[in-house]
Amino acid sequence: xxxxxxEYQGKxxxxxxxxxxxxAQREELFYRELCKEFPSLQQVVPLFIDSQVIDRxxxxxxxxx
Numbered sequence: 001x002x003x004x005x006x007e008y009q010g011k012x013x014x015x016x017x018x019x020x021x022x023x024a025q026r027e028e029l030f031y032r033e034l035c036k037e038f039p040s041l042q043q044v045v046p047l048f049i050d051s052q053v054i055d056r057x058x059x060x061x062x063x064x065x
Contacts, residue, residue, distance in 0.1 A: 001057070005064070012064040013049060020058045028060055 004015045018024040031048035035041045046062035053059075 013061055014046075014064055015059050015061045018058050018060070020053050020056045024058045024060070028058065031060065031062060 049061040
């Protein structure tokens with residue numbers, strides 16, 4: 001659906017906006033759980049910040065690399 005790039009306290013973030021379907025659920029799981037379990041991914045994958053689901057739309061916020 002889209003994305004928002006924003007800055008807070010000198011750090012850049014992006015919020016990906018998608019329909020909350022199976023693909024979006026897998027993407028959230030990847031960033032939320034797998035990156036936590038495998039620290040070696042943290043250098044090449046954006047850091048998970050937050051996710052919210054509102055009216056079947058997911059807002060997935062990640063720190064830009």
